[in-house]
Amino acid sequence: MATEAEAIVNDWGGGVHPYRVGHRKLGMWLFIMSDSLTFSALLIGYAYVRASNVWPTPFKFSPSIVFSSIMTLVLLSSSLTMVMAVSASAHAKRSTARKWILATALLGATFIVLHLYEWRHLIGEGLSPFQLPAEWAERWPGATPLFGATFFGITGMHMFHVLTGCIYLLVVAGRVNKLKHEDVEISGLYWHFVDLVWMFVFPMIYILSVDAGK
Amino acid sequence: MSTHIEFQEHFAGSNKLFISVWGWLLLLTGLEVFLGYIHLPVAYMLVILMGASIIKAALIVAYFMHLRFERLNLILTIVPALVICICLLLVFFPDSFRAQGLRYSPPPAATEKH
Numbered sequence: 031m032a033t034e035a036e037a038i039v040n041d042w043g044g045g046v047h048p049y050r051v052g053h054r055k056l057g058m059w060l061f062i063m064s065d066s067l068t069f070s071a072l073l074i075g076y077a078y079v080r081a082s083n084v085w086p087t088p089f090k091f092s093p094s095i096v097f098s099s100i101m102t103l104v105l106l107s108s109s110l111t112m113v114m115a116v117s118a119s120a121h122a123k124r125s126t127a128r129k130w131i132l133a134t135a136l137l138g139a140t141f142i143v144l145h146l147y148e149w150r151h152l153i154g155e156g157l158s159p160f161q162l163p164a165e166w167a168e169r170w171p172g173a174t175p176l177f178g179a180t181f182f183g184i185t186g187m188h189m190f191h192v193l194t195g196c197i198y199l200l201v202v203a204g205r206v207n208k209l210k211h212e213d214v215e216i217s218g219l220y221w222h223f224v225d226l227v228w229m230f231v232f233p234m235i236y237i238l239s240v241d242a243g244k
Numbered sequence: 245m246s247t248h249i250e251f252q253e254h255f256a257g258s259n260k261l262f263i264s265v266w267g268w269l270l271l272l273t274g275l276e277v278f279l280g281y282i283h284l285p286v287a288y289m290l291v292i293l294m295g296a297s298i299i300k301a302a303l304i305v306a307y308f309m310h311l312r313f314e315r316l317n318l319i320l321t322i323v324p325a326l327v328i329c330i331c332l333l334l335v336f337f338p339d340s341f342r343a344q345g346l347r348y349s350p351p352p353a354a355t356e357k358h
Contacts, residue, residue, distance in 0.1 A: 048317065049314070049315055049318040049321070051314065051315075051318060056318075059318070059322055063322060063325070063326055066326060067326070067329055067330070070329075070330045070333055071333060074330075074333045074334065074336070077337075077340075078336055078337065078339075078340045081340040081341065082339075082340040082342075082343030082344045082347065083343075083344075083347055084347060091281075095277065095280065099273070102273050103273070106269050106270060107266070109304065109308050110263065112308070113262045114259065114262075116255075117255065117257075117262075121255075215310070218308075218309075219310075222304055222305075222309045223309070225304060225308075226300075226301050226304045226305065226309075229269075229297050229300045229301055229304065230297050230301070232273070232276070233276050233293040233294075233296070233297055236280075237276050237277065237279065237280040237289075237293060238280075238286075238289065238293065240280040242281075242283060
């Protein structure tokens with residue numbers, strides 16, 4: 031295996047690094063580019079449907095906005111712990127790096143739990159991908175039933191990324207002694223990207239759907 | 245491996261810097277939540293929220309993802325292409341606004357909300 035890995039490094043290495051990053055890190059950046067287009071398409075599709083339809087604005091301060099704000103805080107803090115992990119790894123403090131990575135994964139798991147709780151609340155109200163709760167349909171006559179489809183689609187896709195990120199981080203934490211610093215940094219890139227996407231999902235899905243009363 | 249040149253791993257940015265970036269991100273998030281509760285026209289809301297989100301995204305990419313400390317040619321490979329592609333997606337909106345004019349209007353008895 032090692033020789034195969036070396037062969038790949040040699041094939042791609044070429045002795046020069048025009049970007050001053052390794053091929054794996056460049057690969058992660060390319061993945062992030064394609065993934066940002068996926069999320070952009072989802073969010074812009076959502077904006078398209080929203081602008082052309084009657085759209086419910088049902089999120090009450092409690093629990094939806096409180097929960098989503100705490101989730102934002104959790105995710106932002108997880109980015110900070112990830113930065114600390116990368117910083118520790120850069121200074122070759124591997125066990126410190128492992129602790130920070132595990133803290134990051136724990137915050138990610140907290141995010142998922144909070145998000146699922148918030149989903150359960152909405153499903154309990156009667157929201158499903160292609161149907162609005164009867165109460166909402168009455169309050170916003172003629173509203174499109176696509177609220178649930180966009181909501182579960184976008185936040186579900188994001189949650190899937192968080193879940194994948196947690197698994198990825200656990201693997202990195204477990205193998206931190208064998209990995210190079212750059213590999214830890216690459217897992218950090220992925221994690222920050224998941225955080226970044228939430229910075230758009232949160233205002234577009236939650237803040238713009240705040241129940242302003244009456 | 246003889247041809248493989250190990251480039252110098254440099255790690256720029258202090259913990260203090262990262263904590264202050266985190267503080268700014270929290271502050272902007274707080275602003276966004278606050279905006280949800282003052283009644284602004286939706287167009288202003290959208291502009292301010294997207295503006296704040298883009299600033300937050302830029303802070304994350306520049307400092308947390310370390311892009312600010314990378315080589316300029318990496319930045320130029322990643323950022324402009326992405327910005328242009330995402331802007332191109334906005335091409336569908338004229339149709340969305342057309343459909344807005346065709347949307348269901350409730351019978352007079354139940355008119356209020358938008």
